[in-house]
Amino acid sequence: MKMSKLFKKMLLIIIALFALIAVTTSSLSVWELHNHLTREYKSKGKAISESIARSSVEMILYRDASTVQAIVDQFIEISGVSYVFVVDAEGEFISHTFVPQIPEDVLKIVKEEKEETEIMHVDISEIGKIIDIASPILAGVVGHVHVGMDKEIINAHIRTAVIKQLSLMFAVFLLAVTIAYLFGNMISRPLNRLTEHAKELVTHDFSTPEDMRADIKLLPEKSKNELGELAESFLYMEDSLKKYIKELTETTAVKEKAESELTIARQIQMEILPKIFPPFPHRHELNIFATIEPAREVGGDFYDFFFMDDDIFCFVIGDVSGKGVPAALFMAVTKTLIKAASTKGLTPDEIMNRVNDDLSQNNDSAMFVTIFFGTLDLKTGEMLYVNCGHNLPLFIRQGKKAKYMRRSQGVIVGAMENVEFKLEKMFIKPGDTVFMYTDGVTEAMNETNDFFSDERLLEDMNTMLDETIEEKVHGLMEKIKIFSNEAPQSDDITMLALQYKGP
Amino acid sequence: MKPLLIFRFLLLAFFSLSSHVYADDIVIGMSAAFKGPSKGLGIELFRGSVAYFAHINEGGGINGKRIVLKAYNDGYNPIPAIKNTIDLVERDKAMLLFGYVGTPTVTRILPLLKKYSNMHTYLFFPFTGAQPQREFPYNEYVYNLRTSYRRETEGLVDNFVQIGKKKIAIFYQADAYGRSGWDGVKRALVKYNLKIVGETTYRRGTKYSDSLKQQVDILKKAKPDAIISVGAYEACAAFIRDARDAGMNVPIANVSFVGSENLLNLLINTSNQTGNDYTHNLVNSQVVPSYEDESLPAVKQFKQVMDKYNPVLPVGICDETYKPVKYSFVSFEGFLNAKMLVEILSRMDDNIDKTRLKDVIEDIKDFDIGIDTPISFSQQKHDGLDKVYYTTVKQNRFVPLKSWEGKFK
Numbered sequence: 001m002k003m004s005k006l007f008k009k010m011l012l013i014i015i016a017l018f019a020l021i022a023v024t025t026s027s028l029s030v031w032e033l034h035n036h037l038t039r040e041y042k043s044k045g046k047a048i049s050e051s052i053a054r055s056s057v058e059m060i061l062y063r064d065a066s067t068v069q070a071i072v073d074q075f076i077e078i079s080g081v082s083y084v085f086v087v088d089a090e091g092e093f094i095s096h097t098f099v100p101q102i103p104e105d106v107l108k109i110v111k112e113e114k115e116e117t118e119i120m121h122v123d124i125s126e127i128g129k130i131i132d133i134a135s136p137i138l139a140g141v142v143g144h145v146h147v148g149m150d151k152e153i154i155n156a157h158i159r160t161a162v163i164k165q166l167s168l169m170f171a172v173f174l175l176a177v178t179i180a181y182l183f184g185n186m187i188s189r190p191l192n193r194l195t196e197h198a199k200e201l202v203t204h205d206f207s208t209p210e211d212m213r214a215d216i217k218l219l220p221e222k223s224k225n226e227l228g229e230l231a232e233s234f235l236y237m238e239d240s241l242k243k244y245i246k247e248l249t250e251t252t253a254v255k256e257k258a259e260s261e262l263t264i265a266r267q268i269q270m271e272i273l274p275k276i277f278p279p280f281p282h283r284h285e286l287n288i289f290a291t292i293e294p295a296r297e298v299g300g301d302f303y304d305f306f307f308m309d310d311d312i313f314c315f316v317i318g319d320v321s322g323k324g325v326p327a328a329l330f331m332a333v334t335k336t337l338i339k340a341a342s343t344k345g346l347t348p349d350e351i352m353n354r355v356n357d358d359l360s361q362n363n364d365s366a367m368f369v370t371i372f373f374g375t376l377d378l379k380t381g382e383m384l385y386v387n388c389g390h391n392l393p394l395f396i397r398q399g400k401k402a403k404y405m406r407r408s409q410g411v412i413v414g415a416m417e418n419v420e421f422k423l424e425k426m427f428i429k430p431g432d433t434v435f436m437y438t439d440g441v442t443e444a445m446n447e448t449n450d451f452f453s454d455e456r457l458l459e460d461m462n463t464m465l466d467e468t469i470e471e472k473v474h475g476l477m478e479k480i481k482i483f484s485n486e487a488p489q490s491d492d493i494t495m496l497a498l499q500y501k502g503p
Numbered sequence: 504m505k506p507l508l509i510f511r512f513l514l515l516a517f518f519s520l521s522s523h524v525y526a527d528d529i530v531i532g533m534s535a536a537f538k539g540p541s542k543g544l545g546i547e548l549f550r551g552s553v554a555y556f557a558h559i560n561e562g563g564g565i566n567g568k569r570i571v572l573k574a575y576n577d578g579y580n581p582i583p584a585i586k587n588t589i590d591l592v593e594r595d596k597a598m599l600l601f602g603y604v605g606t607p608t609v610t611r612i613l614p615l616l617k618k619y620s621n622m623h624t625y626l627f628f629p630f631t632g633a634q635p636q637r638e639f640p641y642n643e644y645v646y647n648l649r650t651s652y653r654r655e656t657e658g659l660v661d662n663f664v665q666i667g668k669k670k671i672a673i674f675y676q677a678d679a680y681g682r683s684g685w686d687g688v689k690r691a692l693v694k695y696n697l698k699i700v701g702e703t704t705y706r707r708g709t710k711y712s713d714s715l716k717q718q719v720d721i722l723k724k725a726k727p728d729a730i731i732s733v734g735a736y737e738a739c740a741a742f743i744r745d746a747r748d749a750g751m752n753v754p755i756a757n758v759s760f761v762g763s764e765n766l767l768n769l770l771i772n773t774s775n776q777t778g779n780d781y782t783h784n785l786v787n788s789q790v791v792p793s794y795e796d797e798s799l800p801a802v803k804q805f806k807q808v809m810d811k812y813n814p815v816l817p818v819g820i821c822d823e824t825y826k827p828v829k830y831s832f833v834s835f836e837g838f839l840n841a842k843m844l845v846e847i848l849s850r851m852d853d854n855i856d857k858t859r860l861k862d863v864i865e866d867i868k869d870f871d872i873g874i875d876t877p878i879s880f881s882q883q884k885h886d887g888l889d890k891v892y893y894t895t896v897k898q899n900r901f902v903p904l905k906s907w908e909g910k911f912k
């Protein structure tokens with residue numbers, strides 16, 4: 001089983017703690033032991049030294065050196081005693097235990113007179129660190145006894161004790177780690193389970209089956225602590241999320257349904273516009289081309305063209321106010337009414353009057369439409385038209401630059417009944433072109449909310465004078481797209497171009 | 504403890520011919536080194552004594568009583584020596600203690616003699632020249648046949664000084680024995696207003712295979728004219744070897760305790776192996792005359808009994824790998840010790856009683872033991888012999904040193 005991160009952290013803390021404890025207690029032990037043993041060694045050495053001093057008085061005075069040596073030799077066997085020696089009052093050696101000779105450092109100690117037992121810490125190069133205990137024999141008149149206690153033995157004792165202590169501590173440490181490991185697992189297992197579950201939630205799209213979370217559900221009851229609370233919060237969050245996601249899914253479904261209906265409406269709307277070009281291949285008197293680039297939202301642009309009789313050709317472009325289904329319906333109605341009203345012998349103003357009256361009646365939603373409607377006599381080139389509040393079309397005389405057509409007074413259609421539409425009349429020559437469009441063209445916006453503008457339209461058109469009407473329409477559409485770049489298209493873009501080719 | 508227990512049951516041998524102790528046997532007790540680096544001393548001393556006791560026992564003993572020598576090994580260490588002494592006195596009911604070897608051992612058992620003084624327990628002829636048993640308060644309980652280290656070292660110093668070798672250094676065993684010799688040298692030099700020019704010690708138990716270069720270096724710095732060595736044969740031989748190897752060719756004198764033949768054998772072996780001569784410029788002081796001097800009746804008798812009985816090693820308590828030396832100063836001393844003891848015991852006629860020992864021995868005056876030197880004891884004089892003999896090595900044998908001048912100048 002992989003070591004949990006929690007346990008790793010805990011382990012680090014335990015190690016740090018134990019290291020701290022080991023260092024402090026060991027230091028204390030070393031200090032204590034050192035003091036204690038040194039004290040012991042001093043008192044041991046003192047006892048030996050003084051006992052030799054007391055018992056050797058007569059021997060030194062009456063007996064030979066070997067007797068003293070025999071006494072001294074007995075003490076050298078005692079553990080911790082590194083050397084024993086006896087010097088007379090003049091500092092001459094009577095007996096000693098050094099092999100192979102008396103170290104120089106010892107000769108230095110001897111030179112000092114002592115009146116009572118003295119303890120010195122000396123470092124003898126041949127032997128090591130020593131506690132030298134010197135006792136005077138008969139107040140120093142007879143001589144002195146020196147006993148050297150080996151400090152290395154003290155250090156060895158300390159080492160042993162510290163090793164034992166550290167071993168014990170290590171055993172406790174292992175026990176503590178084991179307990180911490182088990183305890184850590186007890187805590188981290190449910191936590192890991194929660195983590196796993198959280199990951200599962202995502203992969204299962206928050207639709208985990210109930211049995212998969214059975215163990216999680218038991219957690220709050222099993223652990224009456226922060227862990228339980230965490231599990232409980234987690235379950236609550238999960239439930240809330242699930243509920244929310246369910247609602248969201250339903251809402252989205254409804255929305256999607258609505259959107260798909262709108263799309264269908266849009267398609268129907270677009271389908272009622274003539275899309276086949278050239279629409280009248282057998283009529284060589286004219287060229288006509290149109291396109292509509294619908295915005296995402298349903299708009300109300302439309303165009304249409306048809307023959308009123310053999311010679312009179314009707315063409316119309318319009319833009320219904322507002323957006324959405326009402327606009328689409330209004331556009332469909334308008335287009336249908338225009339076609340129905342265009343009976344032989346009527347002029348465009350009369351036709352618009354009828355359409356306007358029909359639309360205005362019962363127009364509770366107060367919608368309206370701008371329309372440019374015209375008729376062209378293909379025999380004579382006489383063009384009659386009304387501009388009902390619509391954008392001014394461009395007129396391109398063959399071989400000349402494009403220009404906006406004359407502004408004429410015209411009101412919007414559908415707003416009120418019995419309005420007058422002013423009929424305009426002009427003659428166009430073979431090769432002349434009338435270019436109609438909706439405000440989707442001039443009001444196309446780029447990312448910095450600038451309009452494409454009337455000026456740019458005119459300018460761009462003038463760069464394409466020699467091209468066919470189809471190329472002109474496509475070229476403009478291209479330019480608008482370049483201008484808009486990534487900016488979203490907010491309105492339908494509709495263009496209708498008509499070129500008279502002569503009778 | 505354990506070896507001691509085993510010894511009790513193995514009941515160490517006595518001498519060659521008998522292994523049983525009878526009620527009227529004269530039991531004498533011995534504790535000596537039969538193992539360890541000084542085993543040669545204990546074994547040779549034992550062999551010399553046992554040869555003579557065998558000779559006496561074979562002749563009917565003393566007034567029909569056999570002499571039984573009970574021996575224990577102390578390995579030249581004080582504590583076993585004390586234990587052995589207690590066992591000998593309390594359990595084995597030894598009539599007297601005899602032939603102990605070594606200063607550190609003997610020095611430590613002296614208080615026991617005081618303790619057992621109400622039982623009239625005396626130590627006869629220990630193989631040591633140390634002072635403690637020759638001085639108050641223990642001189643009372645000990646009789647020596649040999650003279651003291653003080654005499655030996657004094658003699659060595661006197662002779663060296665006389666031939667102009669005044670810078671004397673000492674190599675000695677770091678214990679009571681070495682100290683005894685050191686003390687003797689020091690005292691002898693005082694007479695000439697001289698001091699020891701260099702001194703170095705070694706630890707008791709040092710083996711021949713150990714290096715003593717450290718000690719050699721210390722003495723080399725003192726640039727001595729002669730070195731007096733107070734130790735046991737293994738260490739002393741090693742010292743001679745290392746000194747000669749280091750280019751120190753000054754005379755090296757050893758005292759009687761060293762065990763001259765054991766020392767010499769080690770050196771000869773090494774000489775044979777390396778081709779270097781390690782036996783030159785040596786002088787050994789002896790406390791008995793040379794066993795090569797066949798003009799002495801005791802020498803003749805010594806060789807006879809040694810040849811006849813060729814005593815075996817003390818059974819069970821000694822290092823069996825030891826090869827006995829045919830004759831040696833040590834075994835000769837053991838022989839003389841035994842002969843002196845037999846003389847004392849014989850003087851008690853059929854009333855052999857340890858309470859009478861003191862009176863009998865102190866009554867001996869000008870006794871001729873066969874070495875051309877009369878032996879006397881008295882209440883004040885507990886050393887039978889005073890004479891020191893000097894020997895040197897010639898053709899791999901110790902021979903009497905005739906002229907110090909001729910040899911060393």
